[in-house]
Amino acid sequence: MLQLKVIREDKKRIINGLRKRGWQAAQLKVIERIIETDDRRRSTQKLLDDLLAENKVLSKEIGQLMGQGKKAEADALKARVAAIKDQSRQLEEQFADIKKQLDDLLYTVPNCPHKSVPKGKTADDNKVAKAWTKPFPSLPADALPHWELAKKYNLFDFELGVKLTGAGFPVYRGKGAKLQRALIQFFLDEAIKAGFEEVIPPLLVNEDTARGTGQLPDKEAQMYTCERDNLYLIPTAEVPVTNILRDEILPEKSLPVKLTAYTPCFRREAGAWGAHVRGLNRVHQFDKIEIVQVEHPDRSYQTLQQMVRHVSKLMQKLELPYRILLLCGGDMGFASAKTFDFEVWSGAQQRWLEVSSVSNFETFQSNRMQLRFRDAEGKIQLAHTLNGSALALARVVAALLENNQTPEGIRIPKALWKYTGFKVIS
RNA sequence: GGAUGGGUGGGUGAGUGGCUGAAACCAACGGUUUGCUAAACCGUCGUACGGGUAACUCUGUACCGCGGGUUCGAAUCCCGCCCCAUCCGCCA
Missing domain, CATH: 1.10.287.40 (Serine-tRNA synthetase, tRNA binding domain)
Known part of the structure; x- marks a missing residue:
């Protein structure tokens, strides 16, 4: 707040x-x-x-x-x-x-947008911060959407997920499962290379933690709950990871704190189902690698840019057509002061899919969490918190499969070969 | 799930009703000494919200897991809750 x-x-x-x-x-x-x-x-x-x-x-x-x-x-x-x-x-x-x-x-008051954030009401008012200027991959006229490809190559199975749990809980199998694991490993390695410390947090959190990052009371309906034990399934690793530093007063020299985590994410997405949500476009459980930084207020916007560059690099290494949007005031999340969204081009669906959101929350989260640092003069100040997806898997997989389909099978980008152990899904 | 013992400042830990926002030690920070390091010595060393001030200093209140109660007065006594540790049971 x-x-x-x-x-x-x-x-x-x-x-x-x-x-x-x-x-x-x-x-x-x-x-x-x-x-x-x-x-x-x-x-x-x-x-x-x-x-x-x-x-x-x-x-x-x-x-x-x-x-x-x-x-x-x-x-x-x-x-x-x-x-x-x-x-x-x-x-x-x-x-x-x-x-x-x-x-x-x-x-009830959301964060105050940074001065560079454009005015606007909906996603239509977002500004393209970096457009895709190269051609899109040329696909055959009968190119299949990823949910068809999944059937053709036995990569994941939604009906099976319905049997086990319900809609929106896919079962990955065979090379689909391996690809999933390869991406997780790749993203984590890249984050670690960029200086983030890996943590494996709990997937269930208590009330204080959910409140710390603002899930409570704002987004309670978004989370799955274990009422009996009064715990919440995390909607993103941001929740446990940022809360690691809740109620701390850090020495200034320990900034920035850079943490990364791979976790599954659980989202009820209540009422969010409608057009364009087939297949992996929207699911209740998906895998994500999150990067979190706690930074000095003077440097947080530089750090935001640095995180944007990190995510851009991932896109490039995966050879995905992407663009970066600077969200307008009306489309930004409640807690954010400035957000960049990353979208990848989904060739067969002919549309952009959001795969990452990188935000600076300034002191909005740290105020609620009492996450502070002692500055050079010995005064206690709230730190700035930032986070970003690097990256969310499900939609990345959708785009990878669709964009790389060929008559011989699905081509795997080179950066992933050492993780998948195969170059083509056929 | 059953039994027992606990929750005090960054850490260890003392404190049974007023002299305690809290001893002592450790860590940390600043200084003296030192060729450097170490040791030794001296000093500083909780947070939040108020009041006041040009500002530093000053000042009030709250907080010893959380909530309530007893009392003129509570870290200390009573009640409820939460959490943790250990043992037993179960189990990857």
């Missing part, structure tokens, strides 16, 4: 930012409400603190009087303390109430 201090001191910038997300005057009123509520919180706290301070002093006096055997005088003070207590109880309730109101309001 946004920092109160920033909302108060930088109100204009925040309001302008929210306008870029398409916020109207009526919605923007929440900013004033937040400031008013915070004013009430402060004045209530002052009253309460003063009362408690008096209480403390009197209590000490009573103790001394009792020690000296001056019982009558002590009793007189006790009466005053009792009155204070009544009052402070009331104030405490008020204070808790105001604080809750304030938090509830803060939870």
Whole structure:
């Protein structure tokens, strides 16, 4: 969530930012409400603190009087303390109430877009940051979409997944499974080469962790839950990996923290089913390699660019036609200040598929998570968090299969040969 | 799942009702000494939210797993919850 201090001191910038997300005057009123509520919180706290301070002093006096055997005088003070207590109880309730109101309001405000983020409402307003200028792969007229290719070459099986679990849980098999594993290994190796430390986190997380990265309360419906144990299946490795640093105060010299993890991701995608979701285009369980960085605020936008370059390199090595979009305010995620999406061209479907999203969250996550560092002057500041998919598998596989189909079989890009052990699927 | 023992600052760990935001030690940081390193010595060394200030200093409150209760006063006593460790059972 946004920092109160920033909302108060930088109100204009925040309001302008929210306008870029398409916020109207009526919605923007929440900013004033937040400031008013915070004013009430402060004045209530002052009253309460003063009362408690008096209480403390009197209590000490009573103790001394009792020690000296001056019982009558002590009793007189006790009466005053009792009155204070009544009052402070009331104030405490008020204070808790105001604080809750304030938090509830803060939870409704998304991150303020960076100044370079274009204004816009929907995906149509996104800017192409890097277009694909080379020709698309030329496929035969009877080119098959990946779900047909999967049947033809026995690579994965949706019906079987339905039998075992339900729709959206594919079973990969044979060379399809091997390809999956090869990609995971390839992506991890590339991340490690780029200086990320690999971690293998739990796939189930507790409530605090889900709250830390903002899945709770914003995206609760997106997650699968284990109610009995009060745990959540992770929708992305971002959740456990970023939370590794929750409630930490890092020394400045340890920045940036660079972590990577391969995990399956579980998403309910409730209500998201419609056109264009056949095959691997949208599934409930998919594999993803995530890269996470915790960075000094002064350097986080350089770091964002560096992460974009890393993902670009992956695309190039896999010989996939891709483009990079700079998301407009209205299409950005709730927590993000700036996001680049990567899309690969899916030859047989003749459409772009989103395979990566690289974002700078600035202090939006770290504020909620209390992820801080001690700067050169010894002051404690919130760190910036960034993350990106590098890469999400299912759709990459879809594009790979479709784009590389030939009459002789499906060509595997050279970069993967040493991982797959085969050059063609036939 | 059953039994027992625990949760205190970055770590170890003392603390049973007021003198405790918390001893001591370790780690860390700064300094003295030193040719360098080490050792020794000195010093600093929790967080959050307020008030005040031009600013540093100053100042109030809260926090000893979480929530509630008793009391003039709670890290300390009582109740509920959560978590952890060990043993047994089960098991990859």
